[in-house]
Amino acid sequence: MKTSNSPVRVRFAPSPTGHMHLGSARTALYDYLIAKKTGGQFILRIEDTDFKRYIPGAEQELIDGLRWLGIDFDEGPDIGGPYGPYRQSERKEIYLTYANKLVESGNAYYCFCSPERLSRVREEQQKRKEAPHYDGTCRNLRAEEASKRIESGEKFVIRFKSPKEGSTTVTDLLRGDITVENRTLDDYILVKSDGWALYHLAAMVDDQLMKITHVIRGSEWLPSLPLHSLIIRALNWQEPVWVHLSVFLKPSGKGKMSKREKDDLLKDGYSIFIKDLKDLGYTPEAVVNWVALMGWSYDDHTEFFTLEDLVEKFNLEHLNPSPAAINFTKLDHFNGLHIRHLDDVELAERIAPYFLAKGIKADTSTLKKIAPILKERIATLDEAVEMAGFFFEDNVKPQVDELTPKGLSAVQAKEILTESYTLLEGVAAFDQTKTETPMRAYVERSGLSAGQVFGVLRVAVTGQKVSPPLFESMEIIGKTKVLERINRAIQLLE
RNA sequence: GCCCCCAUCGUCUAGCGGCCCAGGACGUGGCCCUCUCAAGGCCAAAACAGGGAUUCGAAUUCCCUUGGGGGCACCA
DSSP: OOOSSSOOEEEEOOOSSSOOBHHHHHHHHHHHHHHHHHTOEEEEOBOOOOTTTOOTTHHHHHHHHHHHHTOOOSBBTTTBOTTOOOBGGGOHHHHHHHHHHHHHTTSEEEEOOOHHHHHHHHHHHHHTTOOOOOOOTTTTOOHHHHHHHHHTTOOOEEEEOOOSSSEEEEEETTTEEEEEEGGGOOOOEEEOTTSOBOHHHHHHHHHHHTTOOEEEEEGGGGGGHHHHHHHHHHTTOOOOEEEEEOOEEOTTSSSOOOHHHHHHHHHTTOOSBHHHHHHTTOOHHHHHHHHHTSSBOOTTOOOOOOHHHHHHHOOSTTBOOSOEEOOHHHHHHHHHHHHHHSOHHHHHHHHHHHHHHTTOOOOHHHHHHHHHHHGGGOSSTTHHHHHHGGGSOSSOOOOHHHHSOTTOOHHHHHHHHHHHHHHHHTOSSOSHHHHHHHHHHHHHHHTOOHHHHHHHHHHHHHSSSSOSOHHHHHHHHOHHHHHHHHHHHHHHHO
């Protein structure tokens, strides 16, 4: 099936009921990519008809998440568009119009059964080990009787009249034909007793009215695909291309993630929520790259992609239908890759907020200087703080035991520092080439290893055992401060 | 219980009948480089779930089993 040549209209239709997670991000990404690639449009539609589950702020989080990832939409609730409104809560009457058409054409019917009766029926069915389904009480009610009961004020819902015989075949782009026996279909509710349409109706109506050509969504919708197709056919509409993406499994590959597991994950510095990822030091570039490759691959085995690359190379043909376990170490890898691809100024800007969050006043000019030596040493942006915090402190607090590493006595360590002080004090232009030469010579002379000498000096100057390269770091810190710090370390050793 | 989907290294995947005693990436182990940590380079271990069938030939097609996932709401 050729799908990626003519302009495609796709929609991302989340419900504002929780945080935006990786699965949604990937769906939105694919939507965006295929729309951009084909010169089509990407629409954001908010499915907010379930007022009980509605979470204020969730819509904004969604929009912020998309913006952060660089996924722009062409039409949506906050920017409008020719097929609005883009919130289902503003489209009640539209759904009713089509629900009525369905009733008129005999494809749907009014049902007056009470929720209480229905749950009793369900219970009995389950006791008999049957699949829970509507028992059909109102399915063949005469029209006059139905309208009489409606007029008398009885509560009702509208149900779809699913065929009882034969089978229904629908085509999914990744899986081919999917066929179900119609007798396994239920008479699903289309419109609730409060007059609001349910997803099954609302989404189909919106997709049609918004001229959606490809429905890209999670595979949790696969079981209701026949129903959706049947609704569309009953309305004499044309079916979109159905694309059901595989689900994401927890890292172990065993099922979806529970609330508890999500909390545990956060303790390890990972999260499936987009809003967390930013705080955890991940770049949107890496998240996009990573998520794009979970369920999609490119011919030539390339794995490093920018959003622009993906727009050019993405296609619907290489999608993989099997469930994928989330691999966070690979996110780390991509994050490192993308950090290294950032230029120094950009990286400086990106790490600045993390210093700020830790209460460290990091000035832009120093940030720019440390960016190149930090670049290949951090996997997440927040790591810049622990790796390079010492650049911004007035003084550092080395551990005495770290000042005297294995194989060296306190006396030797002190000697190294005193000698270093003298040598470095004598260097006029305090840049790395000028400081390294005399220090190397000293190493030769002392009979100690470079590791020992520079190690002690590193702890004295940076306060830590692990740091960016010593001489570059000292240059950035500056002569005065370096000497001060060495001095303090010598005192510590006394 | 019923329905639907899926099945290649630990993980993400390439493979769409011969190019595969299965390729790449992450991770892991080793070596090199090296002032620490990284980054980088090189090397290694690591998979076609099982059983039938079709075929000269199957990871690739079909069937069964097993395993995994999803769904069965007046949620989406």
